[in-house]
Amino acid sequence: MTHRKRVWIISELYYPELTSTGYFLTGIAEGLASKYDVSVLCGQPTYWVRGVRAPVRETRNGVDVLRCRATTLDKDKLVFRIINLFTVSISISVAALFRIQRGDIVITVTNPPLVPYLIALVCRLKRARFVLLIHDVYPDVLTRLGILRPKSLLARMVDRASRWLYNNATCIIVLGRDMQELVCDKLNSHRDRVFIATNWGDIDAIVPRPASENKLLDKLDLKQHFVVQYCGNIGRTHGINNLANAVEALASDPEFHFLVIGWGAKKRWLMKQKQSRKMENLTILDPLPQMELCDGLNACNIAVITFSCGMAGISVPSRMYNVLASGKPLLAVCDDDSELAAVVREEEIGWVVPPDRADLIVAALYEAKSNPGLLRSMGERARKASETKYKSDYVLQIYESIIESLRYE
8 A cells, every 4th residue: 555645734824714825725735635644734713714713623625634722813903913923833833843754745835934934944853845835925025015125134134034944945836937036046056946836716616707697786886887896905015006096097987986805904095095085986895705706706897906016026916816717807017027917918818007007007997998899808718717727626736746756755
C-alpha cells in the first residue's frame, strides 16, 4: 500500500470564515484531501462571521481541522487587530511545533505576517518541507501605499526578513505573473521554484443570469440604468478614489448608476464622499449572503476592479474570477503590467485604464454603454475563460504537481 503524504495547511482564516483567504484555503485543503492526508491549523473566525464559535477539532470533507485558541477582537480597530494577529500567530505556531513531523509538506499563507516566519523555523527544526503561499508581498505593499518610506530602516528590515523567508522556502506559490516577477527579484537562486497557482471562480454557484430575472436590480429599481458594479473588499490598495471620481463625473447623466457591494477600510470614506459630493448615482450595500452572491454579481452591465497606482505584483484580485464566472465584462483600473490587465487583454473581456484617470474611466464606460453586442461577446468570453483556465479543478492540479515534485526530495 502506498503511503499517503501528510499535507498541512496553515492559515489564520478557514471555514466557516469565507473571506477570500478563508474560502480559497478551504478549497485547497478539501481539494487535496482525496489524494493526501490533509490537516489544517487555523484560528476562530474574526472577519465576516466573527463571534461564531466553530468546533475546536473536527473532520470536515476529509480534512482534519484544529482551530487554535486566540483572541477574536474587532479587527477594524487597529490595536485589537494587532492583538488578534499576535495571539493567533503564537497559538498556531505552538500547535505546529507539536504536530508537524519530518517529511510533512506544510503550505503556509503569508497572512498574518508573523506566522510564516514561525512556521519556517518549525519546518527547519522538524525537517518538514515549507511551501510559502504568497498573498501579500512585504514591505512592498506598505511602501507603495505610503505607509512606510522605501528607504526607511523599518522598510529595509522587513525587506531583509522577507528575502530570508523566500530563500528558506522549499518552494513558493504566487497568484500571478507580476507577483512571480517581483518575488523572483528577491531570491538569491532557485527561481524555478516559484510557481503560479491562481485563485478561481465558483463556476457552479456563480453563473450568468439575465437582468430581467435579477431580484437585486428589482429591489433597487435599477433595471432602466446602465449599472457599473464594484463588488468586494474596499481596501487601502484598491484605489477607490478612482471610482469615486468617475461617479462624480457621471453624476449628471441619469442613465448611469454605480453599485458598490462590500466592506473594508475605505468603505466609510466612500460613504462620506457620497454624502459630501452629492453622489445620488451611487448605491453602497453591505456584503451579500453567499446564497445571494450570484444574483449580486449579475446585477450590472459591467464590473469594475480598481487599484491604486503601483500595485502590480502586490495584489491579484480574487474577485476577478467570480466576475468571469458571472459572464460580465470588466473595466480594470490598474497598472499596465499587472496580472489583472494581462487577463483582461488576453481574454478580450473588457477595458484597461491606468489609475488616477477618471476621464478615461468615463470614456470606457460610454464606449461600453454604446456597444451592447460587444459587451455580450465579452461576457461570453469571460465565462468561457472561467470554465477552462480559472476553475478549481485546474488550479488543484497545479498544487498536486507541486506536492508530487516534493514527495521524494
